[in-house]
Structures are given as C-alpha cells and as structure tokens.
Amino acid sequence: MYLSRVEIDLNNRQKTKDLIHLGAYHNWVEQSFPEAIQEKSRPRNLWRIDTLKDKTYLIVLSNDKPDPSCFSRYGVEGTEVSKSYDQFLNSLTKGQHLRFRLTANPTYSVITPGEKRGKVYPHITIRQQKEWLIKKSTTAGFQILKNDEGDYSFNIVSRDQATLRHTGNKTVRLSRVSYEGLIEITDIDKFKDTLIHGVGREKAYGMGLMTVIPVK
CATH class of the missing domain: 3.30.70 (Alpha-Beta Plaits)
Incomplete structure (x- = not known):
C-alpha cells in the first residue's frame, strides 16, 4: 500500500x-x-x-x-x-500508543417499522460526534486514551457541512468532522483493517481515513 x-x-x-x-x-x-x-x-x-x-x-x-x-x-x-505504507503497518503492535487524525462522517440510522433499511441521519452536536467515535473504537481495534482527570484525550479540530454535487446537479451536504487525539491499539488485526478500510460512511468523498504516528 x-x-x-x-x-x-x-x-x-x-x-x-x-x-x-x-x-x-x-x-x-x-x-x-x-x-x-x-x-x-x-x-x-x-x-x-x-x-x-x-x-x-x-x-x-x-x-x-x-x-x-x-x-x-x-x-x-x-x-x-x-x-x-506496508512497513509502517507491519511495525504496529498491540498496546502501542499513537497520535491520530481522522476525518469522518458521524451518522446514525433509524429503522421505521416495515422497512428493511434504516434512514441515515448525521450527528449534529459535538457531544454526539464525540460519542460516535468512542463507540466506533470498540469494534475498530483501538481505545481512546484518557488523561489524568479521566477525560478522553481527543478533540474535534474542525467540522462543517461539505458540498457534494451528484449527476443532474443535485446538491447535498455531508457532515464532515475532523478528530485528533491519543489512542492505544487493543486488537492489531482489527486496527490494521481500520487503517486500510477506513471508519464510517462516505469514504468515496473524503471521509474515513485515519492516520497515526507513534507517541515517543
């Protein structure tokens, strides 16, 4: 890669x-x-x-x-x-602490009775957007570190509604949120899969890529 x-x-x-x-x-x-x-x-x-x-x-x-x-x-x-990127991926180990940056599209779905697929909605508030990432981390092979006060060591550094134009000039806006902070690898295979395949929705449109650097 x-x-x-x-x-x-x-x-x-x-x-x-x-x-x-x-x-x-x-x-x-x-x-x-x-x-x-x-x-x-x-x-x-x-x-x-x-x-x-x-x-x-x-x-x-x-x-x-x-x-x-x-x-x-x-x-x-x-x-x-x-x-x-392969050598870097192979150097990662369980328990390693990393500084991360992620731009993602935090969403949730609501299933209406009688429908097979839920309707997707964006998370709006900073609290919702932070909780989305904390929840995602539980299945993505990492946990967000906490500081001495017991608070999660990450922040939202930017958020906006990015414009996307589809065929026929139909315009939609996608919630785009960038996070930075500190994490620990808890499952190396799941974490590598997260780095390779991304986090969340709208990956074709600039969302989901997480990059990390080791904490010295």
Whole structure:
C-alpha cells in the first residue's frame, strides 16, 4: 500500500477552479490511477483534505502508487510524494500508543417499522460526534486514551457541512468532522483493517481515513 500527499495549489484559482465540491476531489483521486480506469477495476481509495501550517493537502491511501502527473494535476509543482505504507503497518503492535487524525462522517440510522433499511441521519452536536467515535473504537481495534482527570484525550479540530454535487446537479451536504487525539491499539488485526478500510460512511468523498504516528 501507499500513502501519498500533494499540496493543493489554492493560490492558483485558475488551476483549481474545478475543485468546488467533494465530487470534484473524488474525480481527481480516481483519475490519479489511469491504469485502474483502463482495466475497469477502480479500487476504493481512502482520501482526505488536510490543512497544516497554512497549507492544504490531498492525502490518499491506495493499493497502488498514483500516477505522478495525474496526482499533481491540481497540486503545487514538486510537492507530490508517495511512500510505502506496508512497513509502517507491519511495525504496529498491540498496546502501542499513537497520535491520530481522522476525518469522518458521524451518522446514525433509524429503522421505521416495515422497512428493511434504516434512514441515515448525521450527528449534529459535538457531544454526539464525540460519542460516535468512542463507540466506533470498540469494534475498530483501538481505545481512546484518557488523561489524568479521566477525560478522553481527543478533540474535534474542525467540522462543517461539505458540498457534494451528484449527476443532474443535485446538491447535498455531508457532515464532515475532523478528530485528533491519543489512542492505544487493543486488537492489531482489527486496527490494521481500520487503517486500510477506513471508519464510517462516505469514504468515496473524503471521509474515513485515519492516520497515526507513534507517541515517543
């Protein structure tokens, strides 16, 4: 697997004028793997948009390395980089403490009597959005660490309603929440699966990718 990153050239509005909704970013990610398009395989790649030190990046986790010329289409020249992710995954161990970042779509479903599938609703409040992640962690192979006061060591660092345009110009808004904090690996196999396949819904549209770094 590969973890790739490119700085988005937001200072060049002519270059990035197409990036006005999540579907455009999804298309950018898809087009970064031309061989998969030719083979009509199109694997599901995780991605998200990060802002670090006043710079905005597209981050992609994929089985194959993205094509540099396609991946840099909306990027600052020379900022695209891809690194093997397998060695890092293999270095993780149960009980290890990590600092994480996750952008996700916290939701819940309500099943109406007589219906087979529930209707999905977004969590709205900060409390609901935090409780969603705490609940998710119980089946995702990690637990969120607590501080000396007994409070969970994580925060919501941003949240918004991101725009997505479907075919026919139908516009919807997706709840997008970014979390940061400290976790401990409780089940290594489940945790690796979480890193590879993501957390929650709307993974095609920039949600679900969790990245971690070891706490020294």
